[in-house]
Amino acid sequence: MQRVLKVHPQDNVLVALTDLFEGEIIIYNDEKITLLDNVKAKHKFLTADLKQGDEILMYGVLVGKAQTDLKAGNVITTANIKHAANSFEIGERKTAWEKPDVSKWENATFNGFHRPDGSVGTANYWLVIPMVFCENRNLEVLQEALVGPLGYGRKKAYQNQALKLVEMYKAGADVEDFLNVDLFVEGEDQKSERLFPNVDGIKFLTHQGGCGGIRQDSETLCALLAGYITHPNVAGATVLSLGCQNAQVNILQTEIEKRDPNFAKPLYVLDQQKVGKESELLPLALKQTFAGLVEANKQTRKPAPLSKITIGLECGGSDGFSGISANPAIGYTSDLLVALGGQVILAEFPELCGVEQNISDRCVTVEEAERFSHLMKTYAARAEAAGSGFDMNPSPGNIKDGLITDAIKSAGAAKKGGTSPVVAILDYPEKVTKPGLNLLCTPGNDVESTTAEVASGANIVLFTTGLGTPTGNPVTPVVKIASNTTLFNRMNDIMDINTGTIIDGEETIYDAGARILDYVIKVASGEVEVAAVRNGQDDFIPWKRGVSL
Structure with a gap:
């Protein structure tokens, strides 16, 4: 080696x-x-x-x-x-690139859910969404009422283990007995049988926004929620509004129309202050949601070209191997998909610090390069005004495992974007509309960034990690890719793919990138359930556009 x-x-x-x-x-x-x-x-x-x-x-x-x-x-x-990084300026366009050989996949398809707007989902979910945090409790009641009876729950393994400890306590066990007992129970944590086999689940997007703060926060939240409602992996939605919040339903409807002018999915909107009692609101929400699920279950998977795949690129818990194994591997996957006519989203602007010149030069137009420059410099200035800065981005875990400056971390993180030209620069939470590599302004925070990439249209997320992180998403499969074999073996319950094989000398970056694309096709077709979905990892955190690195 x-x-x-x-x-x-x-x-x-x-x-x-x-x-x-x-x-x-x-x-x-x-x-x-x-x-x-x-x-x-x-x-x-x-x-x-x-x-x-x-x-x-x-x-x-x-x-x-x-x-x-x-x-x-x-x-x-x-x-x-x-930490030190080079400055950047608007230079000459450097958009020529050597497209990879994609002959192996030119006629390949995946089986997805075809939507009225022409997009294709890799999954089929129903959403229940609050316009404001005041409705979170009602969502929790609906979740308890629907998830188990419709077969989307799992046997509560840890609850059963706690009950075992309760029984031991009642039987007179002492502290040492509790510490040494084997809590495993045969047959735990298994899936229930679904009433609606073509619906992958009902997802409840609770959040802490919608009112208070500034009006722009609520408007941005509405745009984010519209991105989820119009997402190709979503069949329809139930929306609960209190009525008096800043995030008004008409703002949401405007944002939906921006993304899909001919929106045709089932959408049920309930205003609690108009409906009245909880005893009237919740039964109505249950009836409408159930009716929506019946409609959603009529949809089945059908073949679609790989150009209908939109990949979000993400990293979290990165280590000193991420930039030489996992990140360049999915960078090659990115190049393959771009060459096949697909869309790719690279986000995490604080983790592009020091490589801005390369990114700027790859923008297809000067206007896009200027927008990238504006967003990067504005973001950096806001961080500095808050007493922070991009140089403070590396976490203790990053530093411990070799990423000791933000520029080192960023140079490796940018490898996720491959080598293709940048076709568009998007501000949070704009929708991807152009085939090719798109840049989306988000924080480096794993969940905030993943949440945003999905709102922009990612129907698969490739998430690299060197230390291990369980991040997932409510509607989009998040494929976890380990940068090293030790991690993959130690935390294989949350990992999907090992690129430590590159470090071990067993395969090249190109071999790994091609292997990842083959895996993506299986995930997109519903043939493989990724660890984040299997573990019920439904992370969802809107970004309030404050300083978040």
Whole structure:
């Protein structure tokens, strides 16, 4: 197995692919370097001596500067380097790219749900949505009433385990008995039989918005909810409104019309202050939702071209291997889908810090490049005004596993976008309308960003992780991709695909990217249930456009 890697010829650091130790002599492309420190796997060490203030390059871009004089063989840490990134400007268009060979998939199809607007879903869900947080309790009542009886619940494994502990306590067990008992119960956590086999589930999108704050927050929330109602994975929706909130139903209806002028899905809207008593509101909501489910169940999967797939690209719990295995692998998947006429969404603007010039140059028009520049600079200024900044983006977990500056993290994160031209720059939560690579302004926060990508139209999300994160989405399958084999084996209950095979030398980035596309087709056809769906991971957090990194 290869022990070190130089990501780009211009880099002055090497990545440790396995633990290395002080005093070892590392030979790489005729370079001989004696390690002056222990270097854990995923971390980097210098290939040349540096003076204080000298630049550190990785992925061929500036990712930091030395805070003190350093020697070749020193490991780089938060103590001896600091974040630095290149500035960017509107330059020449560099949109030529080498399209990958897609002959294997040119005639491939997936089986999806065809919608009246021409889009195709990879799933078929019914939504129940509150216009304001005041309606969350009513959603919880409806959820309890519908999910179990209609066969969308699972046996409550942990509740059964708690009941076992209760029985032990009543029988006189002591503390040591509780700590040592095996709580596993045979046959736990199994699916129930669905009343409506063609409906994948009823999803309840509770949130904390809709009133208070500023009016723009409510308007943006309405746009986000409209993105879910018009989403190809959604058959229809029940909407509960209190009546007096800032997020008015007419705003929602306007946003729906923007996204789908000929909207034809079942949509039931109930205003509690008009209907009156809860005892009248909830039965009405139950009847209408049930009627909608009957209609939704009439829809079946039919073949569709791969151009009807829209992939959202996301990362969370990233590590020092993410940018050299999982991220470039899905970047190649992205290029394959773009070449097949599909749509791809790259988000997380704070994690494009330092690679803005490359992104800007790849925009197909100057106008799109200017919009990208405006959104990036405005976002960065807001973060700084709040006493933060993109340089504070890496989490403790990121830093521990080798991503010690935001520029290092960003340069690796941007690999998710592959090499194709950028066809459009979208502000949150605009809808994707153009085939190709689209950039969507979102935070780096996993759930906020995933929530936004789905609202913009992603009917599959590819989510890379190096540390492990269970993030999912209520309506779109989120495919979890491990950057390293250790993670994949340790947390295989929440992982779907292992790209640690790249680090282990078992396959190339291109092989892994092609393998991921084959997996996406199976997921899109309903042939494979991803871990996030299996685990009921329905994360949904609207972004209030405040500073969120």
